[in-house]
Amino acid sequence: MIFGIPIQAFAGQLLVGLINGSFYAMLSLGLAIIFGLLRVINFAHGAQYMLGAFIGYLVLAKLGIGYWPALILVPIVVGLFGIVVERLALSRLYEVDPLYGLLFTFGLALVLEGVFRYVYGVSGNPYPVPPALAGGVNLGFMFLPIYRGWIVVASLIVCLGAWLLVEKTKFGSYLRAATENPKLVQAFGVNVPMLLTLTYGLGAGLAGLAGIMAAPVYQVSPLMGSNMIIIVFAVVVVGGMGSILGAILTGYMLGLAEGLTKVFYPEASSIVIFVIMAIVLLIRPAGLFGKDA
Amino acid sequence: MADATVRASKAGTANRVEMMLIGLGMVALLALPFFVYPIFLMKMMCFALFACAFNLLLGYTGLLSFGHAAFFGGAAYFTAHAVKVWGFSPEIGILTGVVGAALLGLVIGFVAIRRQGIYFAMITLALSQMFFFFCVQAGFTGGEDGIQGVPRGTFLGVFDLHDEHTMYYFVAANFLLGLFIVWRIVNSPFGLLLRSIRENESRAISLGYSVQNYKLAAFVMSAALAGLAGAIKALVFQFATLTDVAWQMSGEVILMTLLGGIGTMAGPIFGAGFVVALQNLLATSDFPVTIATGLIFMICVLIFRRGIVGEIYAWLNRRRGEKPE
Numbered sequence: 001m002i003f004g005i006p007i008q009a010f011a012g013q014l015l016v017g018l019i020n021g022s023f024y025a026m027l028s029l030g031l032a033i034i035f036g037l038l039r040v041i042n043f044a045h046g047a048q049y050m051l052g053a054f055i056g057y058l059v060l061a062k063l064g065i066g067y068w069p070a071l072i073l074v075p076i077v078v079g080l081f082g083i084v085v086e087r088l089a090l091s092r093l094y095e096v097d098p099l100y101g102l103l104f105t106f107g108l109a110l111v112l113e114g115v116f117r118y119v120y121g122v123s124g125n126p127y128p129v130p131p132a133l134a135g136g137v138n139l140g141f142m143f144l145p146i147y148r149g150w151i152v153v154a155s156l157i158v159c160l161g162a163w164l165l166v167e168k169t170k171f172g173s174y175l176r177a178a179t180e181n182p183k184l185v186q187a188f189g190v191n192v193p194m195l196l197t198l199t200y201g202l203g204a205g206l207a208g209l210a211g212i213m214a215a216p217v218y219q220v221s222p223l224m225g226s227n228m229i230i231i232v233f234a235v236v237v238v239g240g241m242g243s244i245l246g247a248i249l250t251g252y253m254l255g256l257a258e259g260l261t262k263v264f265y266p267e268a269s270s271i272v273i274f275v276i277m278a279i280v281l282l283i284r285p286a287g288l289f290g291k292d293a
Numbered sequence: 294m295a296d297a298t299v300r301a302s303k304a305g306t307a308n309r310v311e312m313m314l315i316g317l318g319m320v321a322l323l324a325l326p327f328f329v330y331p332i333f334l335m336k337m338m339c340f341a342l343f344a345c346a347f348n349l350l351l352g353y354t355g356l357l358s359f360g361h362a363a364f365f366g367g368a369a370y371f372t373a374h375a376v377k378v379w380g381f382s383p384e385i386g387i388l389t390g391v392v393g394a395a396l397l398g399l400v401i402g403f404v405a406i407r408r409q410g411i412y413f414a415m416i417t418l419a420l421s422q423m424f425f426f427f428c429v430q431a432g433f434t435g436g437e438d439g440i441q442g443v444p445r446g447t448f449l450g451v452f453d454l455h456d457e458h459t460m461y462y463f464v465a466a467n468f469l470l471g472l473f474i475v476w477r478i479v480n481s482p483f484g485l486l487l488r489s490i491r492e493n494e495s496r497a498i499s500l501g502y503s504v505q506n507y508k509l510a511a512f513v514m515s516a517a518l519a520g521l522a523g524a525i526k527a528l529v530f531q532f533a534t535l536t537d538v539a540w541q542m543s544g545e546v547i548l549m550t551l552l553g554g555i556g557t558m559a560g561p562i563f564g565a566g567f568v569v570a571l572q573n574l575l576a577t578s579d580f581p582v583t584i585a586t587g588l589i590f591m592i593c594v595l596i597f598r599r600g601i602v603g604e605i606y607a608w609l610n611r612r613r614g615e616k617p618e
Contacts, residue, residue, distance in 0.1 A: 041411050089595060098411050099357050100594050103551065106544060107590025114583030230540065234419040237412060267430060274423035278404045281416065285407040 010263055011142040017259015018252070019148055019217060022155035023210055025251025027232045028239065029162055030206035032247040035236075036179045037199045040090060040101030046229030047112040048204045050222060052078050052211025054116060057127050057220045067130035067216075074212040075205040082204025086197045094196075109226065116222035124219020147216055154213060159248045162206065166244055175199060234277040240290020250288060322465055331461040332529065337569045338468040339526040344549040344561030345475045346518030351547075352556030353479055354511045355491030359414045359543050360401065360421025361519050366538030367424065368394040368520030369527035373440040374433050376528070383446040383454055387467075387524040394520020395513050397424070402512035406505055409494070418540060425538050439534030443527055454528065464525055471521050476558060478514060487511050519546075541583075548586060551593050554600030563601050 027045060034042045042048075052074045059065040059073065085108065093100050129147045136145040166172040178185045178192050186192040218224055239250030254273050261272040268275075280288060325334055343365055350356045372390035375381040381389065401424075405416045428434045435441070445454035454460045478484050489497045490504055498504050527533045536542065545568065553564025568586075575582050593600070599607055 041415065089591070092595060096598070099414065100598065102357075102411060102414060103547065104591055104594040106547075107587040107594065110544070110583050110587030110590065112587075114581045114587060117583065118581045226540070230418055230422045233415040237408070237415055237419065270426040270429075271423045274419050274426075277416070277419055278423075281404050281407050 005263055007141050008143075013259045013263045014256065015142070015144070015148060015259075016262070017256045019151055019255070020258060021252040021255015022151055023214055023228070023251075024232055024235050024255050025159055025248045026155050026210040026213075027207060027228065028235045028247040028251050029159055029244060030203040030210075031232060031236055032239075032241045032244055033162070033166065033175075033206075034200055034203035035241050036244075037175060038086075038090065038094070038101070038196055039098045040093070040105065040200075041098070041233075042200075042203060043102055043105040043229065044085075044108040044112065045105075045203070045207050045232065046225030046227075047109040048078050048082065048207035048225070049211040049214070049228060050116065050225030051081070051112060052208030053127070053215040053218075053220045053224060054120075054211075054222075055208070056212035056215050057125055060127070067212075070212050071209070075209040078208025078211070079201040079205030083197055083201040085204075086200040090200065091193065091196065109229070113222050113226060120222060122221065122223060124221040124224075127215035127220050129216045151213060151217065155210075158206070158209065163244055163248070231273055234273050238273075238277050238280050238287055240287025243289045246287075246289025322469075326458055326461045331457045333569075333573065335461060335464045335529045336526070337566050338464055339522050339529065340546075340549060340569050341562040341565040342468050342471045342525075343519055343522035344546055344553065344565040345472060345558075346515050346522060347546045348550045348555065348557075348561045349475055349478060349518065350511060350515040351550060352560075353484060353491065354487045354508065355494075356406075356508065356512070357414045357547070358405075358417040358512070358515070359540070359547070360405075360417035360419075360424075361515075361546050362538050362540065362542035363401065363421035363424040364394040364398055364516040364519040365523035365526075365542060365546070366428070366533070366536075367397050368523035369533035369537050370428065370434050370440065371520075372524035373443045373527045373533035376446060377440060377443050378433075381446075382450070383448050383463075383528055386446070387521065387528070390524030390527070391517050391520045394523065395517035398513045398516025398520075399509070402509050402516070406508045406512065418543065421538070421543060422540060425535070425540070428535060428538050434533075434535075437535065439532055440527075441532050443531040443533065445528050445531065460529065464529060467521065467525055471518055472562075475518065479558070483507070483510075544590075545586065548590055548593075550600075551598075552589060552600055554603030554606070557600070557602045557606065560600050560602035567601070 027049060031042055031045055034040060034045075055074050055077055056067070056070040059070055060067075065073065089104060089108075090101060093104060129145075133147040133150050136143050137149075138144075164172075166175060174185065174190050174195060178190065178195055182192050214224070235250050235254050236247065238254065239246045241247065254276065257276060258269055258272055262269040284290075343361070347358065347361050350358055350361075368390035371393035372386045375389040376383065376386035401417065401420045404420060405413055408416060429436060433440075445460060447453050448459075448463055452459050452463065454463055486497070486502060486507055489500075490502075490507060494504060523537060526537070549564035549568045550561045551564070552567060553562065554560025568589075571585060572582055575585055597604070
């Protein structure tokens with residue numbers, strides 16, 4: 001018993017919090033990468049996450065393509081979709097106020113959500129847990145479904161991979177340089193427009209990957225994206241979009257905070273992240289890891 | 294969003310054509326309920342006022358709020374509760390809604406003005422979503438059912454608002470009052486200062502103005518006017534539900550303003566009229582409203598950033614041989 005709460009319930013809610021936090025981390029990471037270079041807040045990030053889950057669901061139902069191939073296929077398809085969007089539309093908006101980027105991607109999110117709602121309705125569709133990750137292990141103090149453990153590990157790997165890509169590779173160094181001063185980087189012969197396109201594709205692909213990973217945990221529904229994106233916005237405000245590591249850490253922290261609230265005061269669990277956001281804004285307006293005031 | 298805003302008509306320079314158009318609009322406002330379904334017109338007026346209140350913030354102060362549904366829907370709940378449960382008269386009920394929305398605006402605005410630009414949009418969205426969840430759980434809102442069967446009451450104890458035409462003129466009077474307030478704010482020294490914040494915030498600060506206080510004041514005024522629109526809507530339709538506080542509603546009011554013309558007086562009215570008419574049209578067809586809304590958003594942002602009224606102003610300016618902005 002911890003604070004009068006059975007340890008199973010306590011650990012169970014913490015695990016749920018950790019799972020949610022994994023998705024917050026992966027999504028806010030993509031948002032931060034896109035915003036860093038493109039100065040666009042990608043409102044369609046939630047819709048691209050939903051798209052990932054739906055493509056995974058559809059290729060399984062129609063073509064019999066299972067979880068593991070989908071884990072590769074889905075991010076590529078969603079990433080390509082992102083590249084098309086960037087080339088056709090977003091690239092025309094870099095010269096105007098960044099708010100237009102937000103409004104355009106908001107419209108895109110509405111269209112994507114609307115199309116899937118129209119075709120598949122609002123009810124959720126179940127996605128089976130892949131056989132290799134079915135079942136669970138008894139840890140003594142709690143029962144851990146293997147798939148949930150996998151989510152935590154896989155999301156840590158994805159976040160670490162993205163961080164290494166941005167901080168330690170040639171591509172990442174171009175990306176960071178272009179974030180600081182795109183004109184100068186262009187003058188050095190780097191194809192900055194191409195870099196912008198690839199970055200948006202990468203961000204969208206990450207959202208798609210989070211989507212297919214989420215499919216067996218949550219129901220695959222057209223509404224799953226818009227429920228997620230507003231929370232992820234709050235996460236991003238709390239973390240500050242200055243650092244990628246900050247976005248990842250804040251994602252996990254707020255997921256855990258949400259889980260803890262479910263244990264002690266369930267009524268507040270849907271708003272706790274927003275309350276934390278308001279408090280952080282009052283004390284430290286730039287966000288926990290933000291550099292700009 | 295300075296590049297898309299069009300110079301609003303300055304105080305006192307309303308020329309003869311504009312006066313004529315305003316007069317024509319007034320006559321139409323009086324005569325229309327005899328030709329068009331009054332409820333439909335009242336809905337249009339509610340949303341037009343909502344969009345004008347929103348434009349006060351986006352068009353004239355340069356702040357994009359993504360959470361205005363909280364004030365619109367919040368006021369609808371407050372008014373509905375005051376009239377139905379407490380038995381207030383409609384005028385006091387509306388006042389309750391407006392004051393409630395203003396207080397809500399004070400709290401949300403106080404937190405949100407700490408960041409600018411794109412962060413401001415995300416923060417207002419998050420805080421309004423918090424209010425949405427509050428409304429889902431709070432007892433007085435009736436949860437998923439909302440507050441149903443709200444009585445319209447008798448205005449000043451004389452005019453029975455259950456009569457469709459009496460209600461129409463009551464709404465029209467409130468609509469005009471709201472528009473007049475917006476017009477007065479925009480064309481006051483205070484409004485000019487808001488515009489200077491929009492154009493160059495650091496310069497306004499260096500001139501010694503406490504920009505944060507002005508922003509908060511503008512936010513509260515915009516919230517109160519959005520509340521007026523929501524309060525009236527609750528009386529017109531006689532219910533208040535979660536739809537009015539949901540984030541989709543915040544998106545809708547942005548669309549109305551963007552489509553009509555950000556930073557113009559008439560733009561949001563036309564934008565709201567167009568969107569409400571379109572929704573009415575689509576309600577009878579199979580085509581989902583969300584998709585239409587999203588498509589108009591994308592088209593507006595890509596090729597039509599000045600909006601309908603903004604494009605007309607730009608066209609007139611070109612004809613007069615002035616440089617387009």
